[in-house]
Amino acid sequence: MDGARDPRSDETTEQAGKALAASGVAVRAAGADDVVAGVPPRWVALPETAEEIAAVLRVSEEHDLAVVPVGGGTKLHWGAPPSRCDVLLDTCCLNEVVEHEAGDLVVRAQAGLTVEALAEALAAKGQELALDVPVPGTTIGGLVATAIAGPRRFRYGTVRDLLIGITVVLADGTIAHAGGKVVKNVAGYDLGKLFTGSYGTLGVVADATFRLHPLPPSRTWAAASFARPVRSGPGGDASEEASAPEAVRLAGELHAALAAAAGSQAEPVAVELDWPDVTGPATVAVLVEGAASAERADAVRALLGPEARTVGERPGWWGRLPSAPPPSRDGARAETDAGRDEEPPAGRGETLLELRASPSRVAGALAAVHVTALETGTPAAVRGSAPAGVVHVALRADAGRTARFADALRARVEAADGRLVVLSAPPEAADGLDRWGRVGALALMRRVKERFDPGGRMSPGRFVGGI
C-alpha cells in the first residue's frame, strides 16, 4: 500500500495526535502488531465506554482521521486492506457483560468481550448464545462486524437472527441505539441488521444484545465417511480427466447424505461437511441436541448409510474453519516447499473463501471446487453447513494461483446462482483479487455508506465496492 501513504504534513499529524491525547481516552503509538491487512495505523485508542468511543470519533472527524475498529484482532486480515488507517480503535477495554437476565434468555454484552468469556458467564446459568463462532478469541464486536457463524446456523441462523439490540457510535460521535432487550420488537428500523457484517465501515459497535437458548441437556453426533473421488491409477495420482466423473459421483453422494439429514424430522441442529482435501475422502456429520438426542441421532444415522455411526463427542474438526491441505506433488509444490515444515499461524498465509449456494445446488458447488482445485493445481479444503447454503474453502498458493482459483470457482458458482467471497487472503495475493463478486444492490449500499460516514473515514476501502 505504498500509494496510500499519507500526504499530510507532519504538523497536521502532530495536531491530530495532540487532540487525541487531549480527548481523555487512553491512546498509544501504534506498533508492528497493529498493522491492518498490511497497513500500519499511527495510533491505537483504547476507549472504555461508548462515550469514550464517541470522543475518539469526534477528534477523528475534526482531524480527518481514518478509523479501523478492532476487537480480538483475529480477523483483522479479513477484507480488503484499508485505503488509509490513522487510528486503530481497540475495544478490548469494553469487556463486560452489561446485563444478563436469565429468566428472559437475553444478554447484553460490550463489544470487546470475547465469545469464550461470554459463553462462560452464560453457562453458569445454563444458557448459551447459539452461534458456534469458528474463530477462537473473537469478540462480540468482531462477531457482529464479520457476521461469522458455525454449524448451528442450520437451526438458529446467524448473528442477524439472534441479535436483538445494538448500541453503535457513528463516524461523527453520535451514540445511537436500535432494537432493545426483548426478542419480539418491530419498533423502528433494525440498525442491528445493517451493522451485522458491515466490517466496521458504518461506525463502531459499542455493545450488542442477543437472544439466548438454554444449554441442551445432551448432544449426539451422527457421522459417515465417504470415499475419495479417485480410487484407481498408479499411486492414486489425480489427473483432471480421470477424476472429474469420480468427483461428480462423490459430490452427488455427499449432496444426497446432506439433504437426507437436513430434511429429517429428527430435526438436527447442524448438518456439516468436512472435506479436508477435495481429492480425498469426506465426512458428513450431524448434530442432534436436546431431549432424546441419542434416539433422534440414531434416526439420522440410518439416513446416512450402513457404515454411519453415532458418537457422544464432537468430531475434532467441528465448528472450526477449514485449513488448507498440504501442497500436492504436482501443483503448488515449488512455491510452498520452503515453508512446509513450519506450521504457519492459524489462518495466516492462507486464503479463505466463503461459498454460498442454494441447498439444492450443493452437488454442483462441491464438484466445482474439486474441478477448480485440479485445474489450477491448488489443493483445497471444504468445510461448512452445506444445507444452510454456506461452506468455506481454504487454500494456500501463490498470488497468481490464488486469483486464478478464486476467479475460476466464482465463475462456476455464480453461473449456478451462487456467490463466492474471498474472506481473507495473504497481503501478497491481495492485488488483482476480486474479493466480493456479484452484489445486487451496490448502488444502494454506497448511498447507505455516504449517509452514515460522509467523510469515508470508517474502515475505508475494506468492503464491497471500495466502501
Next chain:
Amino acid sequence: MSTLERLTARLGAALPPEAVITDPVRLRTYECDGLTYHRATPGVVVLPETAEQVAAVVRLCAEFGVPFVARGSGTGLSGGALPRTDGVLIVTSRMRRILEIDIAGRRAVVEPGVTNLAITEAVRDQGYYYAPDPSSQQICSIGGNVAENSGGAHCLKYGFTVNHVLALQVVTPDGEIVELSEQDAGYDLLGAFIGSEGTLGIATAITVRLSRAPEAVTTLLAAFTDIESGGQAVSAVIAAGVLPAAIEMMDALAIEAAEAAVHCGYPPGAGAVLVVELDGPRAEVERQFTAVERICRDTGAFEVRVAASAEERAAIWKGRKSAFAAVGRISPAYIVQDGVVPRTALPEVLAGIDRLQDEYGIRVANVFHAGDGNLHPLVLFDDSVPGEGERAEAASGRILDLCIEHGGSITGEHGVGVDKARYMPRMFTPDDLDTMQLVRCAFDPEGLSNPGKVFPTPRLCGEVPGVRKGVHPLVEAGLAEQF
C-alpha cells in the same frame, strides 16, 4: 390541473386496462386498513400486475414528487397502509402468483399479493410449510408481512418474517428494481428492508424459506384460577429449558368474550387459560409434554386438556384466535395494543394494567403471547359515552409507558405505522431516531415512500455533506484497489 391529476393522466400508459381507480366510491374501499379509526381516501389507486408496472408507477411518483403507499390485503393493525389523499395507493392484490417452488432448496418465490397461508398450502403435501403465522394468515399478504416483519403465535420458537425471507426483489423509491439477497456480500439491506413498513420501497417478489413440518405437534390447554398462577407456569416452563412453539395466555375478560363469540368451551371458572403448543421430533415432544403438564399442575392448574387430534387442537386455538374480534361482543369499541415486556416483568406489568383500569374507569381484556412477553391488551370503551374514547386512548398510552419503563417495546408485531409514531420518542432518543432516518435518506431522500409512518417527524435529508463524487482519488491513480 393538479399535480396528482397530471400524474394520473399518465398512469394509463404504464398499466393494463382497469388498473387505475379514480371513482370516488371505489376509492373509499381503500380508505383504511385493519385499524379502522385512521381513514383517508386515496388520491388514486393502481392495481399493477408486475414489478415493471410497480416500478413505472413509482417512477411517475418520483417525477411528479407525489407520495405513494403500498397496500397488500389491508389487514395491518397500525395504519401502516393508510393512504394519502394527495398520493397514489399501490395495491398488490393482482400480484398473486407463486413463481417457483424448490423443495430441494427449501424455498419458494412468490409475488407480494400471495397470502401467507397460500404458501403453506402449496407445499404442505410435500411435508413443508412457511413458518411465520400471523393470526390473519388466511388473508394477509406476504408483501404486507415483509413490510411489517410479521410474527404470529409460533414466532417464539421459529422467529419472524425476517428470519424466513432469503431474498427480495424491491422497487426502490426512485423506481429502480433491485435484488436484495442474503447470499450477496455487503450490507444486510434485506434485513433492514424487512419491517421498514413500506418506507424504503415496495417488495415485488419474495423468496421465502420453507421449513420441514414437525413430526409431532401437541397442544394443551391449562386453566388457572388467576393470571398470576398462569404467569408462574410460563416462567417455570422457560426455566425448565423447554422452548414451546407457542405459549399463549388469556385472562377472564378475554375468555368471557371468546365464549360469547365462538363458544370455545374453555373450563368454567377459569381466571386465566394458558395454551401451550409443543412441536418437533416425537420423542422430544413427548418428554417436553410430560414436563409442561407437571409444571402446570404444580403451579395450580385446576384442569389440563390435551388435544388428541387436529380437530381438538383447532378447538383449543379457536378461542385464542378469535379473541380480538370476540371483544366486540362485550364492548362497543376497543383499542388493541401490542406492547412487549421482558418475560420476567410480566407480573409487574399486568398488575400495573390492573391499576390503570381502576384509575381510568375502563376495562382491559388481556390476550397475549406470554412466551415472548408480547401483550395485546384490549382497552374496552363505549364510543357513545362522551370522554370515554379519550380515557381509553390515555390508558393505552400509559400501558405503552409501562412497557417502555420495564425495558420493553411499543410494538412486537403490529408495527408503528401512523398509530404509534408519536410514541417512538418515548422509546428512542432523538439521536436514535435520526440515525434510523439515515437509512431512510439513503433509500428515499425525497420522502415519498409511505411518508408519515414510523417516525413522528420527517427528516429533511438534504445533500450528503462532503461526499466525494466519482471514484476515490487513490483508485483513480491506480494506487488502491476498489472491488
